[in-house]
Amino acid sequence: MKASSRSRLRFISLLVVPVSVLVLTVACAQSGNTESGGALMSPSALSPGSSYDATGPWYGVITGDIGGSGTLALVQDSHGNISGEDDGGHVYTFKHQGPGDYKASVFSPAPCPTDVSGSAQLDALANTITAEVSGTAACLPNVLNFTITLTKL
Numbered sequence: 001m002k003a004s005s006r007s008r009l010r011f012i013s014l015l016v017v018p019v020s021v022l023v024l025t026v027a028c029a030q031s032g033n034t035e036s037g038g039a040l041m042s043p044s045a046l047s048p049g050s051s052y053d054a055t056g057p058w059y060g061v062i063t064g065d066i067g068g069s070g071t072l073a074l075v076q077d078s079h080g081n082i083s084g085e086d087d088g089g090h091v092y093t094f095k096h097q098g099p100g101d102y103k104a105s106v107f108s109p110a111p112c113p114t115d116v117s118g119s120a121q122l123d124a125l126a127n128t129i130t131a132e133v134s135g136t137a138a139c140l141p142n143v144l145n146f147t148i149t150l151t152k153l
Contacts, residue, residue, distance in 0.1 A: 057152075
């Protein structure tokens with residue numbers, strides 16, 4: 001197996017190990033939106049202050065330039081932000097931007113520093129979060145583009 005393939009497999013396994021919180025904003029750059037409120041849904045969105053709570057276990061599937069799956073534990077704060085950290089040190093953040101809309105990010109330190117971000121939508125009726133993200137992992141040569149799809153268990 002080539003070294004780049006081993007690095008890619010290690011990155012995938014670190015990204016999808018059980019996550020204690022899912023976060024969609026770079027943890028270090030949380031500017032912002034203090035709009036309280038619950039999650040959004042299609043076709044009609046829950047209003048800020050709604051009773052949806054994303055806290056709990058979720059099943060995640062990653063597709064695109066990398067792939068994998070795993071179970072995640074998410075925590076939602078009073079502002080609607082969702083966050084966590086997996087066993088590999090990846091910090092996941094979903095920063096609430098408005099009804100159903102989130103800023104997503106995944107950041108991790110060594111051994112393979114990773115910094116990806118994008119947008120995400122929470123569908124409270126279907127209990128799903130879908131994030132389209134892109135960014136870099138120091139152990140991989142190219143920009144990564146992938147989709148994270150989470151379903152609440």
